[in-house]
Amino acid sequence: MPTLIAIFVSIFIIISGCSSAPPDIQLSDIVAAPSPIMRGVISVFMRIENKGGRDYLVKASTDVAGSFVELHDIKDGKMVKVKSIKIPSNGKVEMIPGGVHIMIFNMPKDVSSDYEFTLHLDFEKSGKKSVAVSVPKF
Numbered sequence: 001m002p003t004l005i006a007i008f009v010s011i012f013i014i015i016s017g018c019s020s021a022p023p024d025i026q027l028s029d030i031v032a033a034p035s036p037i038m039r040g041v042i043s044v045f046m047r048i049e050n051k052g053g054r055d056y057l058v059k060a061s062t063d064v065a066g067s068f069v070e071l072h073d074i075k076d077g078k079m080v081k082v083k084s085i086k087i088p089s090n091g092k093v094e095m096i097p098g099g100v101h102i103m104i105f106n107m108p109k110d111v112s113s114d115y116e117f118t119l120h121l122d123f124e125k126s127g128k129k130s131v132a133v134s135v136p137k138f
């Protein structure tokens, strides 16, 4: 029995050791797509790369007064709000239309090309990361 306990203890140490490695988050290819149907709604897609331990994107906000941001996924062909987006250890999340994305509501209704704003992303472990987003012509 003591050997069994020792095995469990070492497995626990290995698992907790892996998950406690700090994440190393890089954001790239940030694309903003205004909704063709809903005015003042913008979808944002990006690549989130992680060269460290697992993390979660838990919240997003912008510097635009009155706007609010939701984290979305597509389930059974429908857009659903999610509480967090898992960023796997030594992996990446590719946001694409039809998959996980960030959706911003209550943006100015006349957003057009060259409109820029700052998107703040809150990660559970990595803390806040801010990126500049520019809205392309549409």
Ligand SMILES: [Cu+2]
Pocket (backbone or CB within 6 Å): 043, 072, 079, 101, 102, 103
């Ligand atoms: Cu959405």
